[in-house]
Amino acid sequence: MNLSMTAAPAAATEPCDLSATEAAAAIAARELSSQELVASCLNRIARRDDAVRAWAHLDPEQALARARAADARPPSGPLHGVPVGLKDIIDVAGMPTGFNSPIYPGYVPAADSACAAMIRKAGGLILGKTVTTEFANRHPGPTRNPHDPARTPGGSSQGSCAGVADRQVPLGIGTQTSGSIVRPAAFCGIVGYKPSFGEVSRVGVKPHSGSLDTLGLCGRSVGDVELLRAVLVGVPYRPEAPSCLSLRVALCRGESWEAAEPCSRQAVEETAAALVQAGAELRELELPPAIFGGWLDDHRRIANFESARSFGHEKRLFADKLSRDLYEGRIRDGERCTVDDYIAAQRRAEAMRGWMDEAFDNFDVVLTVAAAGEAPLGLAHTGDARFNSLWTLLYTPCLTLPRGTGPNGMPLGIQLVGRRFEDERLFAIAGGVERLIAAGS
Amino acid sequence: MNLSMTAAPAAATEPCDLSATEAAAAIAARELSSQELVASCLNRIARRDDAVRAWAHLDPEQALARARAADARPPSGPLHGVPVGLKDIIDVAGMPTGFNSPIYPGYVPAADSACAAMIRKAGGLILGKTVTTEFANRHPGPTRNPHDPARTPGGSSQGSCAGVADRQVPLGIGTQTSGSIVRPAAFCGIVGYKPSFGEVSRVGVKPHSGSLDTLGLCGRSVGDVELLRAVLVGVPYRPEAPSCLSLRVALCRGESWEAAEPCSRQAVEETAAALVQAGAELRELELPPAIFGGWLDDHRRIANFESARSFGHEKRLFADKLSRDLYEGRIRDGERCTVDDYIAAQRRAEAMRGWMDEAFDNFDVVLTVAAAGEAPLGLAHTGDARFNSLWTLLYTPCLTLPRGTGPNGMPLGIQLVGRRFEDERLFAIAGGVERLIAAGS
Structure with a gap:
């Protein structure tokens, strides 16, 4: 298993290769202009769009004009001048929103979604709208996996994840009702994160299931996603120190374990072993069938x-x-x-949430599979969501980290789950695990 | 205290005086046409609009055309041909939505809200958009209390409640984030109902607070509101048999009791006494300060x-x-x-919900005040929401029934609260209490 594989190259050679935090710091230091960064992203898209097809709407001239305007303004927030791709079920004033459906031709929202407004308030730019499956359900769009165009990028947030993985944009926003951010992020070899239910406003996002829909964030590092999360929650950006010292890790196999491919199980088990090696205490998380059956x-x-x-x-x-x-x-x-x-079903889900919240007294993080395995061949099916939908139902924050590749050389992910409303703690842990993986463990 | 006071007259003399269930039955039996009913409502509005000002958008020709179309179709559902007024923060395709704000001039939604689509699917007609306070917050619109134009109808669902109370439309939809349906319904002398949180879809309703916003329904009888609830939840309309036999009633005074006017407390205490007279078992509901403080x-x-x-x-x-x-x-x-x-705050609210759900093992319904007292003089303030916002926070269904008048001859309401997700049981109880009140108790 090749552990060093990530979507980012060994050395950044163009602005589009920079992480979001690197780009934001360079722009703030006037070492890079927003226009240079956006032009680099647009060049990357121009070269790669035939293969990846991540964008539902992109207006390069408008994007460059916004970047020039950002360069002309004093810095206004932690995302100043940094572009973000938004899933095409999320309203952006003045940009068409199509939901990957023939029902709304030419529809242009009158107002920004809350997340678009928060990005702009933080100085960020909306680069364009990224491909979604039909109304964020299963019927796929044209997007391909940037690691192999014969394979799905996963769904439903397929354009955001593929675009970020392909370095066409440093940050992306999607949604998750079942596994719509974690699974495609794992298939594309990037970091995907579903916040605690209720913490990030969904205003202006086409609803699917009000009790389950959650925004999803993606980037090429834990720190990038953490930055975007601070912007969307509307809190100061104070990155957590990465730490997985003295960690109590609960390995969750559960009933879905056998449905995962050996490569995915191996990625989890090797991560668990590396954590133990680094001093973590490991236990098994058993979900009582009477509650979780x-x-x-x-x-x-x-x-x-x-x-x-x-x-x-x-x-x-x-x-x-x-x-x-x-x-x-x-x-x-x-x-x-x-x-x-x-x-x-709602009452049982509430009982499951209560059980899980108490269970977190006994460990700091859950480690489990992020997806069945590598991204499957073909674009018709975006993969099995069962490895993710439990955590969506439980309202817990969850995050996938890329870890190595599978038998076909495609990226694999592992999934970390935190206690509800302890998203910052999850970032600290995920940052530690990310370092452990980068160190080759 | 005059107990017989309600918004409806002693005898129905025009179609607009009919309750929604009566009108629906008459239309289904071909004894009344939708066109006759809508024309009667429009006549009532034409006579009364200068005094009440309940409507933000009304197109009489379009409404009559929809009614004629309904008359030409075979009956399609339990609301066939019956008009409903929708608060002007709720999307209706083709009708302007203004939110009582200068920010969205000429805005016309591209799609129906879920509730508008459910009404149409059940055969109902959207008569028009009713006045809301600014974005369903506190800044009032021009609507006046139909019982005294010098007084507020309450808010934020002011147009829906005033229009229904004034017999301009048999049914109205509003929303409640604090007390925005129960308070104006009590001030206007009608039945107002906030469903269990999560049971009625909010898709297409301008969000205020995702954790608290709930649709609110109003009508001139418990049965009418029950009919509309069945349509909005998307379940068959099977009215509960009114019953307050062997009822275990929990009288909730709580900390807000002293803030209520004597007339409002008296309406609650007299209702409690009448329930005991009818065989109910009465207890006090004490909210533990450690949880509810x-x-x-x-x-x-x-x-x-x-x-x-x-x-x-x-x-x-x-x-x-x-x-x-x-x-x-x-x-x-x-x-x-x-x-x-x-x-x-979210964690404490969840603890309160858990406590209340268990408390309902010991009683069937909570009886409490619906508003501080009569509708206050003036249009600038829509009244105090503290008598309602606890139940919104607790996610429990709650319903106000008109009961008598206060010292200024204005309607008073009492409030009944059910267990979360037991809305049908609350309708059965409320129907029984409604009969008890009508019988003069």
Whole structure:
């Protein structure tokens, strides 16, 4: 297993190769202009777009004009002059939003989403809209895995993850209702992070399932994602010192373990061994079947019951323009779920959250698989979300780190899960694990 | 105290006087056309609009055309041909949405909100958009209390409640983040209902506080609101048999009791006495200070922290077009709240919800005040929300019933609170209490 593989090259040769924190520091120090950075990203996109197809909307002239305007202003925040790609279900004033659906041709939102406004307030630029699966469900867009165009980048936040992995943009925003940020980030070999439920505003993001939808962030390092998280939460950016000393790690195999490929399990087990080597205390996390027995069904019931209502407008007027995946697989299934079954699933999910919160008294972080394995061949299927949807249901922060490659040379990820609302602690731990991996462990 | 006072007259003389369930039944039986009903509502509005000013957008020709189209179609659902008024923060495709703000002139949403789509699917008509306070916060619109135009109708769902109370429309939809449906319904002498948090989709409703915003429903009887709730949840309409037999009632005075006027406390105590007379078992609900001590501050922290982010776009570009109430009172306050204080408030709120859910093992319903007293004089202030915001924070369903009048002849309400996710049980109880009140108890 080649451990050094990451999406970033060994040495940065162009501004687009810089991490977000490096680029922000260089711009703040006037060693780099926003215009140079954006032009470098646009050049990279021009060279690579035929292969990767990460963008649903991109207006290079407008992006350069915004960069020049940023260069002309005094620095206004920690993202000053740094471009971000936003998934095409997230409103940006003045940019078309298409949801990867034929239902909204030419639709341009009147207002920024909360996250777009927070990025702009922090001095950042919206480079463009990144490809999403249809309404952030399963029906894929044209995006390809930058490591192998014959393979899916995963979904639903496919453009954000592929674009960041390919160094077309340093930061991306997506969403996660099941596994829509962690899985594609793992498939693309970057850091993907789903915040604690409720901590990052979803205003202006097309809803799928109100009880589960969470923004998702991606970048090429833990520090980059941490910077973007501070901007989106609206708190000062004070990076945590990376630390995985005296760590109590809970290895979660769970029922999904056997469904993961050996390479993915091996990445987790080798990370666990490296952590032990570094002084961590390792235990197994057993999820009691009496509480967690039906979580996958409960996640589906909640997601689909709510989706059947969220898409009330589209299903009433445009049912023929919805994919079968969305219409039959989600909406019709959600219509068949009774309100009593929905409520029972919500109550069980609350019990699971309570159990998990108490369980975190006994460990600092959960270590588990991020995806079944390498990104599968083909673009039609974006992969299995079961390795992620439990943590979405539990409202816990979770983060995938790239760790090595699989039998086909594609990136593999591992997943770290923190206690709900202790996202900063998770960043400290993930930063430590990231160093451990970089050191070859 | 005059107990028989309600907004409806003694005998229905025009279609607009019919309750929603009566109107729906008459339309289904072909004894009434939707066109007759809508024309009657429009006539009532034409006569009363100068005094009440409940509507932010109304297109009579379009409304009549929709009614004629409904009459030409076979019945399509339980609301067939029945008009509903929607608060002007709720998207309706093709109708302007203004939020009672100068920031969005001419804005017309591209899609229906989930609730608008559910109403149309059930055969209902959107009559128009009803006046809201600015972005459903405190800065009032022009709406007056139909019982006395010198008094506020309450807020923020002021147009929906005033319009329903004045028989301009049989059903209205608003929202509640603090007390925005129950308080104006009580001030206007109608039934107002906030569902269990999470049960009715908020898709397409301008967000204020994602953790607290809930749709609110209003009508002139418990049965009408129950019908509308079934439509919005997307479940078959099977009205509960009204029942307050063998009821275990918890009277909640709490810390807010002394802040209520004597007339409001008397309405609650007389209702409690009537319930005991009818065989109910009465107990006091004491909220333990160790758990509930800071609920009002916690509600404010959560609401304002989230509002500061929800209005990220408006505050960045249009701060000068926001009222001081919203900008200083909410947004700036929310910016000053640290994320740690926000998280602590969320954790305490979750503990309160857990406590209340267990407490419901010992009683069937909570009885408490709905508002401080009668609607205050003047239009500048919409009243004190503290009698409602606890139940919004607790995610419990709550409902106000009109009960008698106060010293100035204005309507008074009482409030019933059910266990979270047991909204149907609350309707059964409220139906029983409604009968008890109608019988003069």
